[in-house]
Amino acid sequence: MQKRDQSITLAFTGASGAPYGLRLLECLLQSRGKVYLMISAAARVVFVQEQTLTLPGNPKACGDMLRAHFGVDESKLEVLGKEEWFSPVASGSAAPRQMVICPCSTGTLAAVATGMSNNLIERAADVVLKERGQLLLVPRETPFHAVHLEHMLKLSQLGATIMPAAPGFYNHPQSIEDLVDFMVARILDHLGIEHQLLPRWGYSNPTHKNMSNDNEA
Structure with a gap:
């Protein structure tokens, strides 16, 4: 039986930002017990546009495709349909304690903020x-x-964390992948998941050392 504290819920919705979601899924599969994944219809359109990746609308077919893509089995990844009300994520007695919506559309943001649950x-x-x-x-x-x-x-007042997809540039990114990894790293930090996606800011930063030397002079 999957332990709740080892699993996580992940959702892709219809905002731009498919590379963030796909990279986050990859990292979660490498580090967590199980990922329950949900994909909105609009998200599938975005994934075709931004990743040239066609995600089947059928949850089982989509799960089979993604498990094959990432080389994992059903114990690591389960794709859920939009009306699977008997799945673990639908009940407080069984749902994982952590959930990420990445990317999160403003429509989904509004629905969650107003408790729609449609x-x-x-x-x-x-x-x-x-x-x-x-x-x-x-x-x-x-x-x-x-x-x-x-x-x-x-949502922030209710305890949610709002993390707009706004990657930083102080680590001198050299590619789009570096920018994606910046955001995914920050998400993983908040989830308490160790990673090696980018160096952490601190006294080992060359710029910080140079500034310190200038101040001493």
Whole structure:
């Protein structure tokens, strides 16, 4: 039986940012007990556009494809349909304590903020909030208008973590993959998962050393 504290819920929704979601899934599969994955219809459209990756609409077929792609079995990855109400993620008695929506569309953001629970992604997020678990949302939109910001504030006040897909440049990224890894690394940090995706900021940073030497002079 899968232990709840070793599993995590992950959802892809229809915002731009498919590379973030796919890389995060890869890292979670390497480090966690099991990933329960949900993919919205809009997310599948985005994945075709941004990753040239066609994700089957049938959850079983999609699970088979992704497990083959990442070289894992059903004990590591289970893809759930939008109305699988008897799945573990739908109940506070069985759902993982951590969930990430990456990328998170503003529509999903609004639905979670208002407790809509019209599909399994929204219900799973609602469960994590009501059980005082850890919910991370990674919106990718710009600019944000007042309604977006109000929903983010409301979710933050409920205990969720809002992590806009805004990679930093202080580590001198050399590729799109470096930018993706920056965001995924920050997500993993908040989940308490060790990684080697990028060096950590600190006194070993060459720029910091140079600045310190200049100040001493």
